[in-house]
Amino acid sequence: MTMTAERRRIRSLGEVFAMPILLGLLSAIGLVVALLGDDIWDAVGWVGLGIPLLVAAWYMLRPTGR
Numbered sequence: 001m002t003m004t005a006e007r008r009r010i011r012s013l014g015e016v017f018a019m020p021i022l023l024g025l026l027s028a029i030g031l032v033v034a035l036l037g038d039d040i041w042d043a044v045g046w047v048g049l050g051i052p053l054l055v056a057a058w059y060m061l062r063p064t065g066r
Contacts (some may be wrong), residue, residue, distance in 0.1 A: 024050040
């Protein structure tokens with residue numbers, strides 16, 4: 001079982017944690033906006049909280065190719 005060169009490449013700290021930090025910030029902003037705002041801000045909060053869930057579901061449900 002061999003690994004491709006892309007899988008063996010050492011990634012920087014920014015490459016590893018960029019997307020989790022972005023999704024965490026989006027969740028936190030969505031939560032604060034949904035709790036403090038009304039009307040249109042509730043919709044913005046739903047979007048902010050829904051995008052990380054959609055990303056997680058996509059990664060969980062995609063085929064692994066093995």
